Amino acid sequence: MATVRLVDIAKTIRSKNAGVNQVTFDIIFPDAPTYERVKRSGAFTRQAMASLFGIPPERISAFVEFDPANAVKFTILRSRPNGSPGDWDILGCQYYAPLMDLTLDTEPDAGA
Amino acid sequence: MKIMVSTGHLGTAPSGRESFDRGLEARPDVIAADAGSSDPGPVYLGEDITMGLFAEEELELLLTSARRLGIPMIIGSAGDTGSNRGVDQFVEIIKANAAEHRIPKFKVGYFYSEVPHAYLLDKMARGVSIDGLDGFPALTREELERTSRVVAVAGVHPFIELLDRGADVIIGGRSGDAALFAAPAIRAGLPESLAYHMGKIIECASFCAEPFMGKETVIGTVTPDEVLVTACHPDQRCTVASVSGHAMYERANPDFEYVVGGSLDMRACRYEHHDEKTTRVTGARWSPASEIRVKLEGAKKVGERFMGIAGLRDAHLVRHVDDIVRWSRESVERMFGKDGYGLFYHVFGKNGVLKELEPVKESKAHELAVVVETVAEDAALAEKVTDYAVRMFFLARIPGVKGTAGAAATTKKAMRYLPGYVWTLNHTVPVDDPMELFSVHTTEAGV
Numbered sequence: 001m002a003t004v005r006l007v008d009i010a011k012t013i014r015s016k017n018a019g020v021n022q023v024t025f026d027i028i029f030p031d032a033p034t035y036e037r038v039k040r041s042g043a044f045t046r047q048a049m050a051s052l053f054g055i056p057p058e059r060i061s062a063f064v065e066f067d068p069a070n071a072v073k074f075t076i077l078r079s080r081p082n083g084s085p086g087d088w089d090i091l092g093c094q095y096y097a098p099l100m101d102l103t104l105d106t107e108p109d110a111g112a
Numbered sequence: 113m114k115i116m117v118s119t120g121h122l123g124t125a126p127s128g129r130e131s132f133d134r135g136l137e138a139r140p141d142v143i144a145a146d147a148g149s150s151d152p153g154p155v156y157l158g159e160d161i162t163m164g165l166f167a168e169e170e171l172e173l174l175l176t177s178a179r180r181l182g183i184p185m186i187i188g189s190a191g192d193t194g195s196n197r198g199v200d201q202f203v204e205i206i207k208a209n210a211a212e213h214r215i216p217k218f219k220v221g222y223f224y225s226e227v228p229h230a231y232l233l234d235k236m237a238r239g240v241s242i243d244g245l246d247g248f249p250a251l252t253r254e255e256l257e258r259t260s261r262v263v264a265v266a267g268v269h270p271f272i273e274l275l276d277r278g279a280d281v282i283i284g285g286r287s288g289d290a291a292l293f294a295a296p297a298i299r300a301g302l303p304e305s306l307a308y309h310m311g312k313i314i315e316c317a318s319f320c321a322e323p324f325m326g327k328e329t330v331i332g333t334v335t336p337d338e339v340l341v342t343a344c345h346p347d348q349r350c351t352v353a354s355v356s357g358h359a360m361y362e363r364a365n366p367d368f369e370y371v372v373g374g375s376l377d378m379r380a381c382r383y384e385h386h387d388e389k390t391t392r393v394t395g396a397r398w399s400p401a402s403e404i405r406v407k408l409e410g411a412k413k414v415g416e417r418f419m420g421i422a423g424l425r426d427a428h429l430v431r432h433v434d435d436i437v438r439w440s441r442e443s444v445e446r447m448f449g450k451d452g453y454g455l456f457y458h459v460f461g462k463n464g465v466l467k468e469l470e471p472v473k474e475s476k477a478h479e480l481a482v483v484v485e486t487v488a489e490d491a492a493l494a495e496k497v498t499d500y501a502v503r504m505f506f507l508a509r510i511p512g513v514k515g516t517a518g519a520a521a522t523t524k525k526a527m528r529y530l531p532g533y534v535w536t537l538n539h540t541v542p543v544d545d546p547m548e549l550f551s552v553h554t555t556e557a558g559v
Contacts, residue, residue: 012357018364020150020409020535021246028357053469061246062364068383069356075364077247079468083153085414085487085532086456089465090153098471 001107007100009034015096020082022061023092024075025049027099035070043104044072052098113297116140118174118329120316122147122187123164127173128328131318131345135329136177138344142296143178145170146289146315147202148189150409150535157193158260158411158533162201164192171202172209175281179215186271186282186292193409194263194286196224202283203555210557217558218281221274223550225285227262227408231549232541240542242408248538255412259536262410264549267372271295273552281557285550286409288371289315297334305398308376310339312369313355313393320358321348339393340386348389355391356383372407372546374400404546410537415454416491417532418498422505423521424480432510433459433480436519440484440504444497453488453497454532482520487532498526 006013011030018024027044029035038044044065050057055076062075082090089095116135118127122145147167156163171187178185191198203222210218232242233256242251256262263286272295274282284292293311298304310332313320318328321343329344341350359378360366369376377397386392424430437457444455461477463470484501488494505520513519543549 011353016362017151018362019246020154020538021248022364024360024362024364026357026360028353030353052471053466054471055469064366066360066366068381069353069360069366071357071360073360073366081154081535081538082151083155084534085417085454085485087153088458088467088483091151094465095469098466098469 001105003103003105005100006102006104009038013096013099015092015094017082017092018075021078022075023078023095024073025096025099026071026073028069028071030070032070037106038072038104039065041104041106043102046074049074052102113142113300113302113334114138114140115142115144115293115296115310115314115332116329117144117293117314117317117332119145119170119327120319121149121164122170123162123167123192125327126166126169128345131329132173134344135331136181138331139181140183140331142184142186143174144186144293145174146188146287146292148192148194148286152192154411154533154535155530157195157263157409158413159531160193160195160197160261162191162198167191167202168205171205175206175209176213176215178281179218184275184280184282184296186284186296188284188287188289188292190283190285194225194284195261196226196285199224199283199285206281206283207557211559215558217556219279219554220281220283220557221277221279221552221554222283223266223270223274223285223552225263225266225287225550227264227549229256229259229262232256232262235541242539242541245407245538245540251537251539255536258412259410260413262408262537265407265409266550267291267546268295268298269372269546270550270552272299273547274554275299277552277554279554290369291371293332302334302336303398304374305376305396306334306339308369308371308398309378309393309396310334310341312376313339313341313358316358316361318343318345318348319361320355321345321350322354323348337394340390341393342390350389350391352383352385352391355393373404374398403542405540405542406546406549408537408539408541409535411533412536414532414534415487415489416494417485417487417529418494418526419529420484420498420502420526421523422482422484422502424482424505425478425521426513426515427478428513429508429510429519430477430480433462433482435510436505436508437482439508440501443504444501447500448493448497453486453493455497455501456485458483458485495526495528502526
């Protein structure tokens with residue numbers, strides 16, 4: 001097994017509003033083998049993402065593996081809708097930052 | 113049919129000119145742009161103000177280009193929110209530009225998206241449920257009465273109606289982004305599935321290309337069999353990765369897109385390399401809806417808003433920032449009571465962006481900025497609470513502090529900001545006719 005940081009293997013890690021009351025996270029991998037390796041690692045689950053952000057799993061409103069883009073995607077309900085007093089990241093575009101330091105235990109690349 | 117788009121939100125920043133000119137060289141059939149979003153928050157709709165400061169020059173660029181080529185220009189969600197005032201503002205800009213450039217007479221079509229309270233109250237009185245999306249409860253009479261403005265999100269229908277009436281330029285009220293691009297293709301008889309999918313992919317312009325660059329032109333081409341998406345900037349390409357990745361942008365479920373009158377099923381989509389700058393997309397399926405529902409947006413005011421900033425540099429105070437925030441809040445509560453205002457602390461350097469979602473509990477920052485945000489019905493109270501809350505950073509009583517001349521670097525005076533608003537409508541309403549909420553009009557511009 002090898003331990004890798006998500007920021008070192010993902011091509012894109014982003015977050016953005018999906019409507020006014022949700023923020024959706026996209027983690028896009030550069031190719032299908034990397035994507036499959038990440039999926040097999042079991043690091044991306046509803047529970048793992050809830051733990052990372054310290055929220056109950058019920059606040060994760062969607063969790064999908066999107067094969068056409070080699071991407072993992074999940075969505076959280078906001079603590080308050082965007083632009084309400086007290087909300088600073090009105091676009092939700094900086095929520096992704098904690099994902100960058102996530103570490104995954106994966107098998108080495110085939111042939112590596 | 114080729115649809116050209118140079119910006120994902122017209123008016124927020126200028127379109128890149130090099131890719132724009134290359135787009136024009138490709139002889140598009142339509143130039144279109146979305147000028148609005150719910151992303152900036154509810155205050156713009158509630159106060160009825162335009163956020164984007166570049167709308168005039170952008171409309172001038174699109175108008176002069178479209179008229180030179182003799183092709184339709186289509187704008188949705190005028191003035192950021194698609195309010196009636198935003199539509200009127202954009203129509204006036206078009207007329208002024210047309211006069212200034214002495215453009216030969218042409219027809220301007222426009223439609224309004226605002227929904228009168230009486231319409232919704234009448235629906236509710238007849239037992240129609242106005243259902244909330246994404247965790248919003250069904251609309252109540254009380255919440256509607258507190259709402260200052262409601263807009264409905266249009267589908268393709270008012271755009272097609274105005275094209276049928278011969279409009280050369282269309283200024284839309286609040287509109288679905290995919291719909292305003294799909295409308296001319298659907299009117300031309302092209303498949304709805306491909307037209308909507310093209311619209312969904314190109315609505316943010318160059319965000320569907322790589323490397324990441326905003327405000328650059330892309331062209332979406334719809335044929336009876338396929339969608340082609342082409343980047344126009346010399347350094348950008350629409351790749352299988354960038355286009356398929358964009359398919360899931362800004363939505364919780366990448367497999368379905370809901371528009372007025374139906375939904376797009378993208379589960380069987382295929383993305384293929386076409387040429388160096390172009391990706392080919394096929395396979396979306398269109399399903400007409402049995403019941404037509406239109407999305408509504410509305411906002412209510414919760415008060416006047418002030419902000420102030422306190423800076424902490426002393427390591428001892430930085431370590432005890434949670435205690436200082438608590439001291440400030442408790443001091444405010446002793447002075448003003450616990451109700452009648454909203455008080456928020458944004459501690460930048462610790463968790464100002466993510467708040468309770470921040471996994472880093474021990475900040476390594478050597479200094480912190482705390483933004484105090486207060487909302488109250490009465491502006492004087494909001495200002496006073498903000499001033500007092502910030503002053504309590506300066507006067508914080510933290511055991512062991514060595515500096516005894518002031519516990520924070522502060523600005524002198526609280527700053528007035530836009531009023532506080534919250535979304536009250538993020539709902540859908542069933543309608544008998546997809547045009548029911550949208551009134552279309554035409555006028556002339558040019559000389």
